[in-house]
Amino acid sequence: MEGKSFVLKGDVCYNVSQTEFRTLEAGYVVCVDGASAGVFEELPERYAQLPLRDFGHALIVPGLNDIHVHAPQYGFRGIAMDLELLDWLNTYTFPEESKYADLAYAEKGYSIFADDLQRSFTTRAVVFGTMHVPGTELLMDKLEATGLKTYxxxxxxxxNSPDYLSDQTAEASLEATRSWLADVSGRYQNTLPILTPRFTPTCSDELMEGLGKIKAETGLPVQSHLSENLSEIDWVKGLCPWSSCYGQTYDHFGLLGGNSKTIMAHCNYSTPEEVELLRATGTYVAHCPQSNAFLSSGIAPIRDYLCRGVNVGLGTDVAGGASLNMFRAVADAVGCSKLRWRCVDQELPSLTIQEAFWIATLGGGSFFGKVGSLDEGFDFDALVLDDSGIRSPRELSVEQRLERYCYLADEGGRLAAKFVAGKEIEL
Known part of the structure; x- marks a missing residue:
């Protein structure tokens, strides 16, 4: 479907609040010029002339937003899931990422990643590349061609990085960053740059200060990692004794809030001071439940963050997480929150499926703007899900079918169509 004005018909389900779905059987979802014009029981006359695609009883839901994923790690996903974070980085991640200095290898790896992401349930993503400028530009080229919206x-x-994967000086790292930004300026419609200090242990104060200046000059967003692992937190205390919490090692240099948005992945052990800093600066927590389980990192207190008004989105964190499937991430968010309630803090209830789906749609979608809903005025990001292969003798409501899809997407589910800002993505 080439045009950006059309109508989809099917069984609709989307969040109208963190805790509530709106559902509509045989509903009409209208897209006008790439934005949603609303969801209707009967098609309004003013839209009667638009092209209509009737998907029967397929589910129509908002697109899912993966706000933390590592493209160069995609090639070894599903391997070394028995290691903890720092050992995993040194044994697998750093050696693999070093290979992306070779454009021939990067071509192979990033082609696979972009192709699979295009055909996944993800409509928008925030992506780590590597330190290599040519390879990162190649990744941006690949993602631009998918039609997905990405950073x-x-x-x-x-x-604190191996010699084969480290800038020799902060000045060299900053110079490479400025060169990269100049190269990609105005080059893409769908893919935008985001400043990416890996995390405090691998970034000197001089480098952080320089990145803060680039952020102040350009208004570019920032992504990094925060309070993922207890050993990492202890490491940061030794490296930055002047800081009162891990989050301050970013905020001190202007990398939280201000003139742009920031994503911090994980935040499994954020102190009350750090949580307030995240809230006050509007920083997004990228919750990565599968990665936190496989790397033995911990269970983020997402219920607490939602109660405190912290921005929360969902990430797959491939290859810390093994799967790009954002429905798996939704299911894992529910499962991990139930474990936290049972094993850590029974005063805070676990997440519901409505809340986990909200985090994957509106929660992370707001990082991109007015994204994550089928309501009027939102960018038209939508998935059409054929769940007829997930068989059951029960009569299920639309809401129950979406809940079931979150857990059983790989057991008979099929992505029938996918739209980003009104453009249909080739599957």
Whole structure:
């Protein structure tokens, strides 16, 4: 479907609040010039002349937003899931990322990643590249061609990294970043740059200060990692004794809030001071439940963050997480929150499916603007889901069918169509 004005018909389900779905059987979802014009029981006369695609009883839901994923790690997903974070980085991640200095290897790896992301349930993503400028630009080229809306970061790291994957100085890292930004300026419609200090242990104060200046000059968003692992937190305390919490090692240099948005992945052990800092700066927590389980990192207190008004989105964190499937991430968010309630803090209830789906749609979608809903005025990002292969003798409501899809997408579910800002994505 080439035009950006059309009508879809099917069984509709989307969040109208963090805790409530709106459902409509045989509903009409209208897209006008790439934006939603609303969801209707009967098609209004003013839209009667638009092209209509009737998907029967397929589910129509908002697109899913993956706000933390590592493209160069995609090639070893599903391997070494028995290691903890720091050992995993040194044994698998850093050696693999070093290969992306070779454009021939990057061509193979990023082609696979972009192709699979295009055909996944993800409509928008925030992506880590590597420290290599040519490889990162190649990744941006690949993602631009998918039609998905993405942010891509050239990684900065100048300390506590292997010689084969480290900028020699902060100045060299900053110079490479400025060169990359100049190269990609105005080059893409769908893919935008995002500043990407890997995390405090691998970024000197001088490098962080320089990135803060680039952020202030350009208004570019920022992505990094925060309070993922207890050993990592202890490491940061030794590296930055002047800081009162891990989050301050970013905020001190102007990398939280201000003139742009920031994503911090994980935040499994954020202190009350750090949580308030995240809230006050409007920083997004990228919750990555599968990665946190497989790397033995911890269970983020997402219920607490929602109660405190912290922005929360969902990430797959491939290859810390093994799967790009955002429905799996939704299911894992529910499962991990139930474990936290049972094993850590029974005063805070676990997440419901409505809340987990909200995090994957509106929660992370707001990082991109007015994204994550089928209501009028939102960018038209939508998935059409054929769940007829997930068989059951029960009569299920639309809401129950979406809940079931979150857990059983790989057991008979099929992505029938996918739209981003009104453009249909080739599957």
């Amino acid at each position: 891509v970061g050239k990684v900065n790291m100048d300390r």
